[in-house]
Amino acid sequence: MPIVDRILMGPGPCNPYPEATEALTRPMLGHLDPVFLDILDETCERLRAVWRTGNPVTLPLSGTGSAGMEAAFVNTVGPGDVVVIGVNGLFGERMCDVAGRCGATVVQVAARWGRPLDPEEVIAAHPHPKLIAAVHAETSTGVRNDIAAVGDGKGDALMLADCVTSLGGIPVAVDDWRVDIAYSGTQKCLGVAPGLAPFTINGQALERRQERPQSWYLDLGMISEYATAKGARKYHHTAPVAMITSLHAGLGAVMAEGLDAALQRHADCGLLLQDGLQKMGLELFAAEGYRLPELTTVVVPDGVDDIAVRSTLLERYGIEIGGGVGPYAGKVWRIGCMGHTARVANVTLLLAALAEILGR
Numbered sequence: 053m054p055i056v057d058r059i060l061m062g063p064g065p066c067n068p069y070p071e072a073t074e075a076l077t078r079p080m081l082g083h084l085d086p087v088f089l090d091i092l093d094e095t096c097e098r099l100r101a102v103w104r105t106g107n108p109v110t111l112p113l114s115g116t117g118s119a120g121m122e123a124a125f126v127n128t129v130g131p132g133d134v135v136v137i138g139v140n141g142l143f144g145e146r147m148c149d150v151a152g153r154c155g156a157t158v159v160q161v162a163a164r165w166g167r168p169l170d171p172e173e174v175i176a177a178h179p180h181p182k183l184i185a186a187v188h189a190e191t192s193t194g195v196r197n198d199i200a201a202v203g204d205g206k207g208d209a210l211m212l213a214d215c216v217t218s219l220g221g222i223p224v225a226v227d228d229w230r231v232d233i234a235y236s237g238t239q240k241c242l243g244v245a246p247g248l249a250p251f252t253i254n255g256q257a258l259e260r261r262q263e264r265p266q267s268w269y270l271d272l273g274m275i276s277e278y279a280t281a282k283g284a285r286k287y288h289h290t291a292p293v294a295m296i297t298s299l300h301a302g303l304g305a306v307m308a309e310g311l312d313a314a315l316q317r318h319a320d321c322g323l324l325l326q327d328g329l330q331k332m333g334l335e336l337f338a339a340e341g342y343r344l345p346e347l348t349t350v351v352v353p354d355g356v357d358d359i360a361v362r363s364t365l366l367e368r369y370g371i372e373i374g375g376g377v378g379p380y381a382g383k384v385w386r387i388g389c390m391g392h393t394a395r396v397a398n399v400t401l402l403l404a405a406l407a408e409i410l411g412r
């Protein structure tokens with residue numbers, strides 16, 4: 053089979069930074085090799101910089117973004133704990149599923165898909181929840197939720213933020229926003245292949261964590277004795293050495309560009325794309341003022357065949373975009389501009405390709 057190269061403009065994975073891809077070809081190192089441990093330590097340090105946190109327990113968890121979601125809940129929530137969850141898309145719904153499996157009493161605060169959560173409503177949903185959780189960047193709808201506002205009014209509750217599609221794409225400030233626990237994924241705006249879940253948790257949340265979480269593999273206490281330990285490292289599971297080395301390199305590319313410059317690049321590409329789509333007469337789905345630059349949702353025009361357009365983009369132009377999910381399957385397109393994909397050249401090509409296919 054020939055090697056196929058795509059422009060990945062779906063909801064993830066994105067095209068990885070070339071530095072991240074190159075790192076995957078390096079000779080294997082042992083997971084306790086001092087050379088690898090230096091790479092791991094520096095990866096955690098770089099993650100602290102992109103999360104904007106001083107949390108010592110900041111690390112890449114083994115597994116995709118969903119492993120981060122599961123680790124967040126399983127380590128902090130047990131039977132009977134009250135958890136308030138903001139739900140305005142698929143990933144908010146998933147959080148409710150995961151929290152429910154931990155035995156939590158889930159209080160849902162819903163907003164219509166395509167609209168942001170009302171932070172006041174989330175804060176007021178329960179007088180003393182153990183945890184409040186919300187998705188920062190809802191990848192199912194292209195909407196940004198105001199995490200800082202929820203963090204500001206969280207009271208004694210722990211604040212958990214899903215930053216899978218926000219980290220590296222739009223500003224995230226864990227410490228300033230009073231977020232206690234957050235997770236992300238490598239394949240969205242961080243510009244690395246899928247496989248790791250960057251994770252951060254502060255001291256207050258660690259103090260209130262489950263002593264013996266229901267998951268052995270995702271037990272943060274045991275994982276941090278390897279990943280963020282000073283001095284002697286305790287084996288828990290074999291670290292995904294190649295993936296961590298790749299993340300290290302991808303974050304290195306972001307640092308070399310400058311985090312602010314990388315965020316600006318995402319912002320510029322998103323604006324250019326959204327402007328171009330509207331000039332073509334297409335309707336954006338996410339509410340104005342809350343649109344993510346890194347993930348744009350577009351209403352599939354009446355009479356247009358969703359699947360035919362997406363296959364033509366893939367086959368004729370090598371561009372992948374995503375379809376809608378849940379109630380919006382077949383009704384919206386989801387166009388990602390994340391990581392290394394977030395380049396003007398890609399936006400220009402997609403707009404021209406879409407214009408040609410749609411005859412606009």
Ligand SMILES: *Cc1c(COP(=O)(O)O)cnc(C)c1O
Nearest residue numbers: 116117118143189191216217237
């Ligand atoms: C992609 C995504 C996830 C899940 O990540 P996987 O890497 O697919 O496991 C969770 N939350 C949000 C907001 C996402 O976009």
